[in-house]
Amino acid sequence: MSESIFISYNSYDSELATAISDALQKNNITNWFAPNMIGIGEHYARTITPAITGCEIFLLLASKYSVGSKKENMQGSGEVLNELQLASNNRRIILPFKLDDALENGAEDGFAYLLAKSQWLDVSKDAIQKQVEFIVENIKDVLKNGLKNCKNYSSNLSEQEQAQNIKKIEKALKSADLATAENIFTENVFAKVYDDEILLLRIITSMIKNNIRNLSSKSVDRLLLQLDALMHTQYKHHSIYLKTILSVLYFKVNGVFDTTGGFDKLHSLATELPKVPAKYILMFRNIKDTNIIELKWKHFL
Numbered sequence: 406m407s408e409s410i411f412i413s414y415n416s417y418d419s420e421l422a423t424a425i426s427d428a429l430q431k432n433n434i435t436n437w438f439a440p441n442m443i444g445i446g447e448h449y450a451r452t453i454t455p456a457i458t459g460c461e462i463f464l465l466l467a468s469k470y471s472v473g474s475k476k477e478n479m480q481g482s483g484e485v486l487n488e489l490q491l492a493s494n495n496r497r498i499i500l501p502f503k504l505d506d507a508l509e510n511g512a513e514d515g516f517a518y519l520l521a522k523s524q525w526l527d528v529s530k531d532a533i534q535k536q537v538e539f540i541v542e543n544i545k546d547v548l549k550n551g552l553k554n555c556k557n558y559s560s561n562l563s564e565q566e567q568a569q570n571i572k573k574i575e576k577a578l579k580s581a582d583l584a585t586a587e588n589i590f591t592e593n594v595f596a597k598v599y600d601d602e603i604l605l606l607r608i609i610t611s612m613i614k615n616n617i618r619n620l621s622s623k624s625v626d627r628l629l630l631q632l633d634a635l636m637h638t639q640y641k642h643h644s645i646y647l648k649t650i651l652s653v654l655y656f657k658v659n660g661v662f663d664t665t666g667g668f669d670k671l672h673s674l675a676t677e678l679p680k681v682p683a684k685y686i687l688m689f690r691n692i693k694d695t696n697i698i699e700l701k702w703k704h705f706l
Contacts, residue, residue: 411437463492574590
């Protein structure tokens with residue numbers, strides 16, 4: 406029988422992971438915790454796959470040791486990344502608990518992509534016992550009421566306040582005020598209904614912040630994966646246009662194989678789509694050298 410909770414963590418955070426596992430057991434909540442579940446001589450990968458695919462909640466202890474930290478030039482855990490990828494692929498409920506400031510200061514790219522549409526719960530300022538109590542309380546809440554109705558996971562702001570904060574981000578991006586936009590992202594938790602919109606705004610922020618032609622291949626792959634996630638949303642045209650920016654300013658400029666399909670293919674995909682709203686065009690213009698693309702795209706913007 407599958408365990409309800411899969412606990413993903415780096416060994417540096419094993420004291421907290423152990424305490425959480427013990428507390429869950431005391432509350433009659435079964436959990437998969439590596440030291441308790443993998444016997445001597447058992448194959449780790451063979452054991453872990455059914456544990457993740459069969460769990461109800463993937464509990465991630467997110468610290469600089471597990472998800473990495475660009476600020477401190479630390480790599481995340483390869484094992485934790487593989488576990489997170491498997492959980493994401495199998496559409497498990499991913500519940501990240503923030504143990505330090507790694508997520509705000511830039512987790513490693515692979516984690517940043519996989520957690521781009523996740524909100525997290527902050528336990529970074531609590532002592533270990535308080536952390537355990539808070540985590541167990543929220544696990545029980547999600548198991549009983551589902552993630553959508555988890556009282557701590559949802560934003561504490563009203564719908565009107567969240568919408569106002571999104572408008573502030575949009576205003577900041579139209580004037581290329583990245584510091585303001587990033588501060589609002591960091592200081593606010595948005596309801597899941599805004600996931601697609603927030604992901605789009607995060608992508609635009611990243612593309613304004615960085616010179617496209619100088620991006621690493623890993624960063625471009627991450628952006629394309631995020632844009633692919635928007636292709637089945639109301640932001641399909643936005644996604645196609647941003648892919649075109651990558652096609653022209655990264656793949657063509659650097660003379661590397663274009664995985665977007667190229668300008669002409671992307672341009673044809675946009676012909677039957679609604680025009681991109683003017684507020685986004687103003688944001689796109691702050692991405693370096695996009696004026697070249699806009700002139701060719703003008704009938705659809």
